[in-house]
Amino acid sequence: MDMAGSKPQLTWVVNISVVLLVVLWIIPTVGLLISSFRDRDQISTSGWWTALAASERNFIQRAAAPAEAKPQGAVWVLSGNVLQASGGQVVAFGITSQDPEAFAPGEVGEHKSGALISVAANGDYTITYSQAQDGTRGLRLFVRAKTAPAFTLDNYREVLFSEGMGASLLNTLTVTIPATIIPILVAAFAAYALAWMEMPGRALLIAAVVGLLVVPLQVAFIPLLKLHNTVGLGKGYLGIWLAHTGFGLPLAVFLLRNYMAGLPREIIESARVDGATDFEIFRRIILPLSFPALASFAIFQFLWVWNDLLVAKVFLGTGEDELVMTGRIVELLGSRGGDWEILAASAFISIAVPIAVFFTLQRYLVRGLLAGSVKGG
Amino acid sequence: MDQLLMAVSTIVIGVFGCVAYFFFSNIALDRIFPPTGDHAGRNINWATAIRPWLFLFPALAILGLYLVYPVISTAWLSLNSAGGDEFVGLANYTWLAQDAKFQESLVNNMLWLAFVPAASTFCGLVAAGLTDRIKWGATAQSLIFMPMAISFVGAAVIWKFVYDYRGENQGDQIGLLNALVQSIGFDAQAWITVPFWNNFFLMIILVWIQTGFAMVILSAALRGISEETIEAAFLDGATPMQVFFKIKIPQIWGTIAVVWTTITVTVLKVFDIVFAMTNGQWGTQVLANLMYDWMFRGTPDFGRGSAIVMVIMLLVTPIMAWNISNARKEMR
Secondary structure (H helix, E strand, C coil): CCCCCCCHHHHHHHHHHHHHHHHHHHHHHHHHHHHCCCCHHHHHHCCHHHCCCCEEEEEEEECCCHHHCEEECCEEEEEEECCCCCCCEEEEEECECCECCCECCCCEEECCCCCEEEECCCCEEEEEECCCCCCCCCCEEEEEEEECCCCCCHHHHHHHHCCCHHHHHHHHHHHHHHHHHHHHHHHHHHHHHHHHCCCCCHHHHHHHHHHHCCCCCHHHHHHHHHHHHHCCCCCCHHHHHHHHHHHHHHHHHHHHHHHHHCCCHHHHHHHHHCCCCHHHHHHHHHHHHCHHHHHHHHHHHHHHHHHCCHHHHHHCCCCCCCCCHHHHHHHHHHHCCCCHHHHHHHHHHHHHHHHHHHHHCHHHHHHHHHCCCCCCC | CHHHHHHHHHHHHHHHHHHHHHHHHHHHHHHHCCCCCCCHHHHHHHHHHHHHHHHHHHHHHHHHHHHHHHHHHHHHHCCECCCCCCECCCHHHHHHHHCHHHHHHHHHHHHHHHHHHHHHHHHHHHHHHHHCCCCCHHHHHHHHHHHHHCCHHHHHHHHHHHCCCCCCCCCCCCCHHHHHHHHCCCCCCCHHHCCCHHHHHHHHHHHHHHHHHHHHHHHHHHHCCCHHHHHHHHHCCCCHHHHHHHHHHHHCHHHHHHHHHHHHHHHHCCCHHHHHHCCCCCCCCCHHHHHHHHHHCCCCCHHHHHHHHHHHHHHHHHHHHHHHHHHHHHHC
């Protein structure tokens, strides 16, 4: 029953509350996303929320050497532009550090030396002297300028090609793809056996799988690292694929068994009566029908492996060809702690793929969540 | 590129290996116990008894080696010395009991346990209750759910930027929180170094991530409530608030408990957020990070590391038992 419809003012309250909630939830991400497109100076001098407004900044620029002033009628004139380097528009200017915004663009100020100084909105300045000059040090001009919003892809270029995120992206892909696909098949056969084949101890095995779902992964690190070293795997891709396969299996078996057990009994019984073997039933009937559950698990495992930091830190080395993106970002947090342009772009390179997967395949993810419990980090 | 080739060939080998194993082991079983001939009946019985184990074997082998064996091995290692070669009894545990860092971690983990599941479930419930009533609810839900797809490390970067602090004379605050705090007239702070409260600034990150999970599950449960009870309550003059808290919530207690315990398990294992935000400095250490620290410091101490893991394991065990008993109830 939709009681929101019966009370208009309540509908408004609910709508506004949800808007606030959504804004609260996405604003941290939006902030970093916007920052990843701003250049270093912009990020470090103004909040990201000002990115869409023009930003104003103060700076000091030396005019050209007085000796370069050209005679013009009775006076000597020196001209140039204070915005050559940065672009934008002059909002105010000054001649002394005590009052750096004394004049509006176009006004004329008198320097203590007697020179008349004017700066136009476009940055052109003219300094008028009453006699020839020979100094080589230009006068200091204090300028407040407004720059239009500007965005750049340079941060992404830099982290991908000079900070190693490109290589790490490959490494993450290398870890993720096999670690997502291999457990599916292993788990599917086991799930079928646990759902549809009679055997002693079946309930006990299912209970064990449910129990293993919540075993903290930390438990596995020391023994498995020792084991991998003993059998000569050491730290490497093969080791981490195996580890992720092992850690993902309880969820895979659990999700797939629950789903398969819910398939209609008649289909399987009638296939058995027709003389189909278990292998044929599995391949021709169960596997195609279980596609939604397979997809759910694949998404979970993909997100989990892609986003993992801990397992990679334990089972994979830190060389250029092994360091995954999460590990790289943690390193950058340490070495480039204040360089938000680097951190923001790196974070979004690693976030982009899971977010894309999330928005395109969300319904499978939700279905998987609803099918039971879920493994946390 | 080489490594991607390696990854692809691993997939091919892995998938083909699996298929070949299941295919040929089934054929072999049928050869050994042919369902024809003199002993057809007995053979079929044998084959039927063995076949499930063929299907289960790879999964059981991997689970045994990668999860069951480590639990036992870790329990044993926790009773041994740093190098794992000398039995020391409960020495690692008695050391833990008096270690200041361990006590800090345990207290912090308890704080996390008290705050994160409660806050996530509450926010999730509010979000589910509100979004179920509006037209664009699905869109709102997927935006609130989105942090689930972001890695804990990515989330740590996002929130470190929110908490960013510039000292005096370092220009305007660029962190959202400090800018807000200043705009209402307070002083900016280096939030993640503020003793005690910094724990909560880290917890908020996990709440931000887990709320979507809670919302999705609870929203499905709310939709599953029968319309009749709700209509009856409205006819009796109940306000929407009363209906939500007195009619709807009591009917989804079971789901709330599942959400709560699932988040609790996540919280017990929390590592990435603390590792990336503070690495346990300024009084924010937690068990998982402390364990990592003992495992990978200059000279690793596997005994102490294992003892810390066993504490985490012990904390998870009640939930494990509860999950198993629930699963068994459902199967009956």
